[in-house]
Every structure is written in C-alpha cells, then in structure tokens.
Amino acid sequence: MPRPYLYALQGFVTAARHGNLSRAAKSLHLTVSALSHQIRGLEEQLDQRLFVRNARGVELTADGRRLFERVAEHLDAIEHAMRPYGARRDEVLTLTLLPSLATSWLVPRLPRFVALHPQLEINLQSSTEVVDFARETDIDAGLRFGTGPWPGLRSVHLFDDPVTPSASPALLARMGRPTLKTLERFPLLGNASTWSPWFERFGGTPPRRFVANFDDTETMNRAAVEGLGIGLGRLTLIRPLVAAGLLVPLFSECLKTDRAHHLVYPPRSDDHTGLAAFREWLLAEARDYAAQDAKPPPPVEARAPGEKPGARRKAARE
Numbered sequence: 001m002p003r004p005y006l007y008a009l010q011g012f013v014t015a016a017r018h019g020n021l022s023r024a025a026k027s028l029h030l031t032v033s034a035l036s037h038q039i040r041g042l043e044e045q046l047d048q049r050l051f052v053r054n055a056r057g058v059e060l061t062a063d064g065r066r067l068f069e070r071v072a073e074h075l076d077a078i079e080h081a082m083r084p085y086g087a088r089r090d091e092v093l094t095l096t097l098l099p100s101l102a103t104s105w106l107v108p109r110l111p112r113f114v115a116l117h118p119q120l121e122i123n124l125q126s127s128t129e130v131v132d133f134a135r136e137t138d139i140d141a142g143l144r145f146g147t148g149p150w151p152g153l154r155s156v157h158l159f160d161d162p163v164t165p166s167a168s169p170a171l172l173a174r175m176g177r178p179t180l181k182t183l184e185r186f187p188l189l190g191n192a193s194t195w196s197p198w199f200e201r202f203g204g205t206p207p208r209r210f211v212a213n214f215d216d217t218e219t220m221n222r223a224a225v226e227g228l229g230i231g232l233g234r235l236t237l238i239r240p241l242v243a244a245g246l247l248v249p250l251f252s253e254c255l256k257t258d259r260a261h262h263l264v265y266p267p268r269s270d271d272h273t274g275l276a277a278f279r280e281w282l283l284a285e286a287r288d289y290a291a292q293d294a295k296p297p298p299p300v301e302a303r304a305p306g307e308k309p310g311a312r313r314k315a316a317r318e
Contacts (some may be wrong), residue, residue, distance in 0.1 A: 020057035
C-alpha cells in the first residue's frame with residue numbers, strides 16, 4: 001500500500017479535533033470541498049471509513065479513532081520540531097499577556113507605540129494561561145504578573161501594582177463611607193488571606209465572614225461594581241472603573257504586595273529588533289506610570305444612582 005500523503009493525514013487529524021469540516025477547513029486555509037476530497041482519498045487508500053456525519057458535524061468511526069490515536073501525536077511532534085526553522089520577521093512582534101492588563105493598561109497606551117514605530121505589526125495574545133516559550137516558539141515575549149524570576153527567561157521589572165479598597169457609588173450611598181477603623185463592619189469581597197495584610201498594615205481585624213470569594217480579580221471588581229461588597233483591587237484594574245464612575249476608591253492608602261508586572265522573553269528574542277524597540281518604549285511608559293499614576297485615584301463624592309455629580313454640594317449651598 002502506498003504511504004498516505006502527509007497533508008491528507010493533517011487534514012484528517014484537524015477534522016477529528018474540530019469535529020466539524022467547516023471549522024477544520026478554515027483553520028487549514030482550505031475549502032470544505034478540498035478537505036473533504038483529502039479525507040475521501042485517505043479513506044479509499046486505507047479502505048476504511050474514518051468519519052460519520054451527524055447533526056453537529058463529523059464523528060470518528062472506530063477505525064478513525066484508532067488512526068487518530070496512532071498519528072496525531074506524531075504530527076504534533078513534527079510541527080513542534082519544525083517551529084524553530086520558521087523565518088522570524090523582526091517587523092512582527094507577538095506578545096502574550098493577561099486579558100485584564102491588556103484592556104486596562106497596555107491597549108490604551110499602545111497607539112503611542114504604533115505612532116512611533118508604524119513599520120511594526122503587534123500581535124497580542126491575551127490569555128490567563130502561562131505560556132511555555134519552549135513550545136510556543138512563535139511568541140516573542142510576554143507581560144507577566146508575579147514574583148519572578150522565571151527560569152530560562154529574561155525578566156525586566158516594569159512596575160508594582162498596589163491594592164486598595166473600592167466600592168460602588170450605590171453601596172456607599174446605601175451604607176455610607178467606611179473609615180480605616182470601621183472597614184471590617186462592611187461587606188467585604190475576598191477571603192482572610194486576601195485582606196489580612198491590609199488589616200495588619202492599617203489596623204483592624206478581618207471579619208469572620210466574607211460576602212463572596214473569587215478566583216480572579218476581574219470578577220471580584222465586577223462584583224464590587226454591582227454593589228455586592230467592597231473589593232481590594234489592583235490599581236491598574238480599578239483605575240478605568242473609577243474613571244467611568246463605576247467604583248469609588250475609599251482611602252488614599254494603598255498596600256504594596258510581593259507581586260509586580262514584568263516583561264519576560266526567551267534568550268532567542270535577544271536580537272529581535274522589534275522587541276528591542278518595544279522594550280525601550282515599555283520601560284519609559286512604566287516609569288511614567290509608576291511616577292504619576294500608580295497611586296489611588298482621588299476619592300470622589302459617593303452619590304445615589306441617577307444623582308448628578310455635585311448635586312449634594314449645590315443643595316447644601318442653597
């Protein structure tokens with residue numbers, strides 16, 4: 001029997017993973033007809049039916065499942081082995097970072113970098129997963145939030161990200177504004193490990209019961225916006241919410257943690273000219289942010305929903 005064409009096996013594996021010929025064909029930059037032709041040819045060559053159609057797409061037969069289990073990992077290994085030989089384009093910079101940092105900090109500043117370097121193409125891959133640069137060889141660098149260092153990677157400290165309590169205007173209008181001494185009496189979002197450092201630094205005792213706990217800061221901030229309780233949020237994430245009038249910072253105090261934002265990249269990116277330009281610009285932006293913006297926004301007047309800013313001061317004067 002002649003050897004199956006490698007592209008036909010790749011099409012078969014991709015279709016098996018997607019369970020849908022349209023999505024598989026799109027990922028391979030093929031037409032559905034071309035992919036179907038590849039699979040039919042493979043079935044004829046092997047004299048086995050590999051897929052059956054169903055309402056949702058395609059499903060592997062028993063023969064198809066056996067073939068997939070035998071060839072998929074080998075095709076993955078070939079793809080991984082070939083990645084280092086792909087031509088790198090220094091005018092294209094691919095970065096990985098947390099979605100929260102992308103939307104709240106980097107993307108609002110990115111137009112300034114693009115204006116300075118219009119020849120560069122920026123690819124942002126936002127994910128909560130920690131990228132393995134040894135496997136993801138098409139990614140040049142990343143922005144990480146943590147204590148560092150990361151073995152095998154260059155790491156450049158950008159800025160710290162202190163935390164401070166904030167609440168929705170509706171919650172403050174309903175319950176009043178806490179002081180450092182009375183904060184523990186208010187509904188708090190998080191858990192004892194989240195809040196204990198704050199109370200140790202500024203006084204008070206964490207409550208025995210917290211309203212709700214969350215596994216990510218963005219969700220906690222959303223709960224604070226909805227008035228569920230007071231959140232202890234990172235400044236980079238709450239600043240846009242404060243600017244939009246959705247959250248109110250409660251105090252001028254903020255608490256530095258042991259985690260910070262870093263630019264990280266593998267040694268293979270040392271001579272990437274696009275990354276060199278981005279690193280220089282990013283460090284300047286980080287310095288400006290640390291000097292000017294990395295502090296709590298000024299507390300604003302809490303008001304009831306629908307109440308216009310300054311209405312209470314105007315009423316008091318009258």
